[in-house]
Structures are given as C-alpha cells and as structure tokens.
Amino acid sequence: xxxxxxxxxxxxxxxxxxxxxxxxxxxxxxxxxxxxxxxxxxxxxxxxxxxxxxxxxxxxxxxxxxxxxxxxxxxxxxxxxxxxxxxxx
Numbered sequence: 001x002x003x004x005x006x007x008x009x010x011x012x013x014x015x016x017x018x019x020x021x022x023x024x025x026x027x028x029x030x031x032x033x034x035x036x037x038x039x040x041x042x043x044x045x046x047x048x049x050x051x052x053x054x055x056x057x058x059x060x061x062x063x064x065x066x067x068x069x070x071x072x073x074x075x076x077x078x079x080x081x082x083x084x085x086x087x088x089x
Contacts, residue, residue: 008055044076 055068071078 046074048072 052069052072055066055071059065059068
C-alpha cells in the first residue's frame with residue numbers, strides 16, 4: 001500500500017501542504033531605543049589627526065608617509081603596547 005500525502009479538501013479548496021494554520025498574525029513591532037554612548041570617538045579622531053601629522057611630517061619618503069598614515073590609524077594599539085611594556089605586564 002502506498003502511503004502518500006492526501007490533501008484534505010475543506011470548503012471546496014485544497015489544504016496547503018506547507019501551512020496548516022491560516023490564522024497566523026505576526027506580533028506588533030516595538031521600537032527599540034538605541035543609546036549611543038560613544039564618548040571616545042572624538043578622542044580617537046583627534047589622536048588620529050595628530051598622529052597622521054606627526055608620522056607624515058617625519059617621513060623621509062612617500063612610502064614612509066604611507067606607512068605613517070597606516071600607523072596613525074592604529075595608534076591606540078601602539079599606546080596600549082607601550083603602556084603594558086612600561087608596567088611590565
């Protein structure tokens with residue numbers, strides 16, 4: 001005997017094989033309050049500008065200036081590394 005799915009006919013229409021509950025109602029959307037406490041971004045921005053000016057002004061060639069710009073992007077990593085090295089951690 002073959003046990004295939006047999007759709008049920010209700011009110012003259014076939015039942016959808018994918019969904020059985022036709023009364024689904026999504027929950028109402030609620031607003032999420034976003035609190036942005038980004039106080040360090042101006043400090044990083046000013047530090048980036050200062051580091052870029054310093055590294056580019058002390059560069060001896062174009063490629064050293066490019067390297068200085070890349071160093072200016074990651075200056076907080078240098079700062080933390082030197083601070084931990086000074087504290088011998």
